[in-house]
Amino acid sequence: MELLSNLGLGFSVALTPLSLFLAVVGCFMGTIIGALPGLGPSNGVAILIPLSFSLGLDATSALVLLTSVYYGAMYGGRISSILLNIPGDEPALMTTLDGYPMAKAGRAGDALVLSGVASFVGGFFATIGLMVLAPLLARAAYFFGPSEYFALYLLAFTTLGGITSKNQAKALIAACIGLGIAMIGLDNTTGMPRFTFGNLHLMDGVDFLVAIVGLFAIAEVFFFIESHGLNSAIGVKVDKVTIPLRDIIKSGWTMARSTVIGFLAGVLPGAGASLGSFMAYAAEKSIAGPSGSFGKGDPRGIAAPEAGNNAAAAGALVPMLTLGVPGSGTTAVLLALLMTLNITPGPTLFADKPEVVWGLIASLFIANVVLLIMNVPMVKIFVKILSVPAWVLLPGVTMISFVGIYSLTGSYFDLLLMIAFGAAGYFLRKLEVPTVPIIMGILLGGHMEDSLRRSMVISGGDWTHLFNSSISIGLWVAAIGGLVAPLFLRRLVKRPVPHAMDLED
Amino acid sequence: MNFTRLLALGTSALISLGASQAMATECIAPANAGGGWDFTCRQVGKILYDLKLVPNPVQVTNMAGAGGGLAFSNVVNERNTDDDLIVAASSATTTRLAQNAFGGATADQVRFVGAIGADPGVIVVAKDSPWQNLTDMVEAIKADPASVTFAGGSAAGGFDHMKPLQILKKAGFDDVRAIKYIGVDGGADAITQTIGGHTQAMTGDMSEIIGFIKSGDVRVLAVMTNERVPGFEDIPTAKEQGFDVIAVNWRGLYVPKGISDDAFTMWASKLQAVADSAEWQEVMKSNGLAPFTLVGNDFQSWVDGVIAETTELSKEIGVIQ
Numbered sequence: 001m002e003l004l005s006n007l008g009l010g011f012s013v014a015l016t017p018l019s020l021f022l023a024v025v026g027c028f029m030g031t032i033i034g035a036l037p038g039l040g041p042s043n044g045v046a047i048l049i050p051l052s053f054s055l056g057l058d059a060t061s062a063l064v065l066l067t068s069v070y071y072g073a074m075y076g077g078r079i080s081s082i083l084l085n086i087p088g089d090e091p092a093l094m095t096t097l098d099g100y101p102m103a104k105a106g107r108a109g110d111a112l113v114l115s116g117v118a119s120f121v122g123g124f125f126a127t128i129g130l131m132v133l134a135p136l137l138a139r140a141a142y143f144f145g146p147s148e149y150f151a152l153y154l155l156a157f158t159t160l161g162g163i164t165s166k167n168q169a170k171a172l173i174a175a176c177i178g179l180g181i182a183m184i185g186l187d188n189t190t191g192m193p194r195f196t197f198g199n200l201h202l203m204d205g206v207d208f209l210v211a212i213v214g215l216f217a218i219a220e221v222f223f224f225i226e227s228h229g230l231n232s233a234i235g236v237k238v239d240k241v242t243i244p245l246r247d248i249i250k251s252g253w254t255m256a257r258s259t260v261i262g263f264l265a266g267v268l269p270g271a272g273a274s275l276g277s278f279m280a281y282a283a284e285k286s287i288a289g290p291s292g293s294f295g296k297g298d299p300r301g302i303a304a305p306e307a308g309n310n311a312a313a314a315g316a317l318v319p320m321l322t323l324g325v326p327g328s329g330t331t332a333v334l335l336a337l338l339m340t341l342n343i344t345p346g347p348t349l350f351a352d353k354p355e356v357v358w359g360l361i362a363s364l365f366i367a368n369v370v371l372l373i374m375n376v377p378m379v380k381i382f383v384k385i386l387s388v389p390a391w392v393l394l395p396g397v398t399m400i401s402f403v404g405i406y407s408l409t410g411s412y413f414d415l416l417l418m419i420a421f422g423a424a425g426y427f428l429r430k431l432e433v434p435t436v437p438i439i440m441g442i443l444l445g446g447h448m449e450d451s452l453r454r455s456m457v458i459s460g461g462d463w464t465h466l467f468n469s470s471i472s473i474g475l476w477v478a479a480i481g482g483l484v485a486p487l488f489l490r491r492l493v494k495r496p497v498p499h500a501m502d503l504e505d
Numbered sequence: 506m507n508f509t510r511l512l513a514l515g516t517s518a519l520i521s522l523g524a525s526q527a528m529a530t531e532c533i534a535p536a537n538a539g540g541g542w543d544f545t546c547r548q549v550g551k552i553l554y555d556l557k558l559v560p561n562p563v564q565v566t567n568m569a570g571a572g573g574g575l576a577f578s579n580v581v582n583e584r585n586t587d588d589d590l591i592v593a594a595s596s597a598t599t600t601r602l603a604q605n606a607f608g609g610a611t612a613d614q615v616r617f618v619g620a621i622g623a624d625p626g627v628i629v630v631a632k633d634s635p636w637q638n639l640t641d642m643v644e645a646i647k648a649d650p651a652s653v654t655f656a657g658g659s660a661a662g663g664f665d666h667m668k669p670l671q672i673l674k675k676a677g678f679d680d681v682r683a684i685k686y687i688g689v690d691g692g693a694d695a696i697t698q699t700i701g702g703h704t705q706a707m708t709g710d711m712s713e714i715i716g717f718i719k720s721g722d723v724r725v726l727a728v729m730t731n732e733r734v735p736g737f738e739d740i741p742t743a744k745e746q747g748f749d750v751i752a753v754n755w756r757g758l759y760v761p762k763g764i765s766d767d768a769f770t771m772w773a774s775k776l777q778a779v780a781d782s783a784e785w786q787e788v789m790k791s792n793g794l795a796p797f798t799l800v801g802n803d804f805q806s807w808v809d810g811v812i813a814e815t816t817e818l819s820k821e822i823g824v825i826q
Binding site: 046142188189192193200201203347348 | 566688698
């Protein structure tokens with residue numbers, strides 16, 4: 001009951017006309033920021049912080065605006081993943097795998113609605129999870145030391161093989177390229193720069209947004225030029241937007257499982273939304289086994305990462321609010337906003353400033369409902385933005401990519417790097433090397449290496465430290481299981497039925 | 506909704522972020538919005554304008570990269586005579602300069618104009634730790650250095666790493682390389698690792714642990730200031746426990762080297778006025794900063810001393826040759 005009265009307090013703070021207006025504006029802007037390649041949730045929120053100051057918003061209103069943008073961007077990222085095969089931001093990476101094939105098969109509208117619903121399910125139920133479990137889950141972060149994190153990232157990497165089904169060896173090569181890129185920059189454990197060649201611009205390492213925009217958006221431009229617009233991802237048609245009830249019902253359990261996985265991945269500091277969508281996809285793919293058509297446009301392959309990344313977005317707020325530890329890049333920016341508003345997140349925040357916490361939670365619910373309305377019945381608006389003729393759209397995408405990447409650090413160096421990634425992406429695609437594992441390597445490789453090195457510092461080089469708790473042993477078992485199980489499954493199911501999905505559809 | 510309008514939106518957001526008005530004072534925060542440097546620029550800039558010390562609102566430019574190195578080289582190479590430019594700095598700036606982490610740039614290429622507050626350094630343990638004071642901790646490390654790991658928010662060799670090393674050196678323990686330290690992603694992460702029992706102690710800034718002090722999850726063994734910090738009078742200083750180490754993460758500014766002495770003195774006195782203002786006192790209180798005002802040439806020579814000390818310690822732990 002206390003929960004309900006707290007929530008009532010939250011809604012009384014968040015349900016004012018001004019807040020509602022800000023929520024609608026924030027959701028709309030967030031969706032667009034998310035949909036545009038190069039502009040992700042973290043720069044969307046960062047750009048809006050000065051705006052919320054100059055508008056003179058109070059703490060709650062500023063929070064409503066920025067969380068709406070945050071959630072909006074999480075929803076919006078999928079639109080360009082599905083329609084252009086360019087992830088709008090890093091958590092939407094996995095959505096390209098099945099979203100674009102589905103759009104190419106003429107079901108773009110279905111894919112958009114399904115992913116919108118999945119985003120809502122993930123976001124909504126994870127917000128309930130945040131509300132009910134936050135004080136309990138705050139302690140979860142205490143159980144994760146370096147060795148546990150290492151095992152967690154290892155688990156993510158062992159399922160990598162399953163992500164791209166065509167050629168495992170090429171996927172492995174791609175992952176290694178990503179891991180190599182992740183090594184660039186200042187090494188935390190020794191304080192030494194690595195592979196920077198004395199260049200200050202490389203000290204912070206390679207930003208994965210630069211890599212994503214280069215490998216996907218800029219590479220797409222090169223393909224477009226080469227083929228004179230034929231054989232390019234740009235220009236998928238969306239005719240009618242209907243509600244694909246069958247797909248939604250069929251992926252119900254997928255959404256439920258992915259919400260749980262995503263939420264838990266979000267709760268752990270450092271992992272964030274990308275890990276949530278990644279692990280949700282990998283889990284669903286292995287559950288579906290050979291009966292699924294993952295990678296070729298399976299609806300569950302869209303529902304899983306979208307439910308997963310939106311759930312992770314809510315989950316990432318748990319350590320931010322209860323410990324002051326940001327669970328992702330965007331929550332780091334939100335944390336900074338709270339500090340500027342003289343609100344210090346930490347173990348006592350729920351008791352000290354209930355109106356802020358519950359106002360935030362209420363505004364998350366409002367944002368989710370607004371976004372569901374915007375992204376399902378009104379999705380055509382956003383589709384229109386992306387379905388202008390290719391000769392208009394492509395220069396626009398290119399321009400926004402440049403603007404977005406430039407706004408990251410304000411340095412031309414990142415633009416050159418982005419173009420280099422674009423050229424690399426073009427050749428890699430010609431060689432049929434998948435680019436998703438490269439991004440995964442960059443995203444997770446640095447964290448994984450840091451965890452291993454920290455664990456070795458603590459134990460003085462004793463590798464048995466990696467199995468020192470039941471959590472890490474459990475994660476190791478799951479990781480090894482994830483690596484070995486497919487081999488056995490393949491033997492059990494002697495002849496996989498590749499076209500099973502076609503029959504069902 | 507048309508596409509050009511979107512483009513206009515994106516570009517105008519960028520322009521408002523990046524460009525500065527010709528007449529206005531510019532404050533460069535060498536990091537993204539939200540960090541400590543951004544905080545310094547925004548708060549100092551606001552007070553400068555509120556007190557009418559500058560004619561126009563101060564324009565804050567975020568120039569992130571290389572831990573402040575990009576902004577530093579930009580100021581040195583392109584803005585060396587700009588009177589209307591101030592740049593946010595802190596202990597991290599001088600530590601990196603001392604360790605030659607800015608690609609060959611040196612501290613004497615700019616002028617450090619003043620500090621107007623400081624985040625006191627702290628050594629913190631979980632509430633169930635056997636150590637009640639700094640001496641307990643030092644004895645435990647002397648007995649078995651391998652049994653203790655510190656967690657901090659900076660990379661190895663950074664400011665957080667230096668704090669326990671300085672204390673142990675004062676205690677006569679010279680084998681600083683034997684002291685184990687892991688650099689995690691920020692102070693909150695470091696305190697979480699320590700409460701979780703993965704590391705034995707956390708080294709960081711006061712502002713990073715205020716929430717945990719209030720909740721009673723941690724015990725602060727020492728604060729590394731001259732005197733006890735107002736509002737936290739029950740926390741002993743390292744000095745009074747017999748370890749005379751002052752380590753504060755000061756918040757201040759540097760200006761380009763090429764400006765006139767008059768301009769330098771003018772900025773120093775303006776900064777002094779900000780430090781004395783009631784508004785700044787309020788900001789410090791709500792952000793866990795302790796008073797620490799040092800401007801002009803006094804500050805410059807203090808900075809020089811700190812850099813020399815950091816260079817020496819960095820050589821000992823092998824961060825630099």
